[in-house]
């Protein structure tokens with residue numbers, strides 16, 4: 001499509017979406033997360049131009065945006081093009097001149113479903129544009145560039161998890177990522193465990209107000225604890241005992257949100273250990289606990305996602321199920337014994353339809369590699 005449209009052979013890059021196994025709303029508290037990349041991705045094709053323009057074509061929307069190189073928009077437009085334009089602008093801020101270019105984007109990461117379609121677009125664009133301008137970024141650096149595009153240009157206050165795993169994921173593995181220093185450990189997912197991702201079909205948006213207000217409550221809790229223990233700047237460093245002592249000085253919501261984040265951090269580290277030790281029973285227990293903490297204390301679930309998790313609970317082969325991603329809709333992640341995955345998918349779809357009247361999309365995925373050039 002790029003060749004036909006722009007008359008030039010593109011260099012093509014792929015960046016995956018992700019599913020988070022555990023560790024929700026902990027990344028911006030400098031805590032732990034454990035995502036894996038999935039086999040849905042964005043492809044970015046790029047080639048230079050000679051007419052002074054930057055053209056970006058989104059195959060999924062059948063839409064093109066054209067700008068003068070050197071005069072990229074300074075403000076977001078609320079349009080899909082904010083993601084690639086934001087990335088180009090951050091490259092410019094890092095001192096790279098963006099030459100005239102044609103960029104084609106195509107993706108199959110389901111939109112608004114909590115599987116990080118936006119991070120996939122950012123990372124694919126960043127790899128393609130960095131290659132064209134000869135910019136060198138290491139894995140964490142490229143992820144930070146994309147997060148900055150989203151924070152500063154697109155205007156969403158997301159953490160680093162999605163961009164990081166899209167860049168740095170490893171085939172067959174989840175990553176236990178320490179969002180403080182971006183160090184990570186690989187946690188291999190056993191070959192006989194399937195990742196079944198069930199879309200509730202309730203749309204989720206990180207730019208929506210709920211994500212931002214939850215983040216503000218988490219930061220309020222950290223500030224209250226920090227008044228007593230100045231070394232605590234982020235909930236990563238806080239404990240359940242801190243909440244027992246000073247929780248009364250917080251708003252009731254901040255207290256609940258903090259309880260989720262603090263216990264979630266502990267669960268995430270324990271879940272990585274369980275996965276590495278292949279203790280699937282313990283892993284499943286932690287994942288289930290994480291869901292109800294996310295639902296009751298963080299109040300980031302919805303009726304449909306709670307139903308999807310409850311319905312999975314009774315099915316043969318389930319190891320653990322929870323709502324994944326930023327919350328308020330989107331997908332549940334189900335770790336299922338691989339041999340049972342097909343039957344699990346069929347029964348879950350059926351019982352969800354009976355309960356809610358909604359036809360869910362359910363995918364059997366596998367943990368895939370991070371972003372790369374496609375030959």
Ligand code: GLA
Nearest residue numbers: 024025158159160161325326
């Ligand atoms: C979204 C954000 C991430 C993270 C999750 C919640 O996916 O982009 O940075 O905060 O929500 O865990």
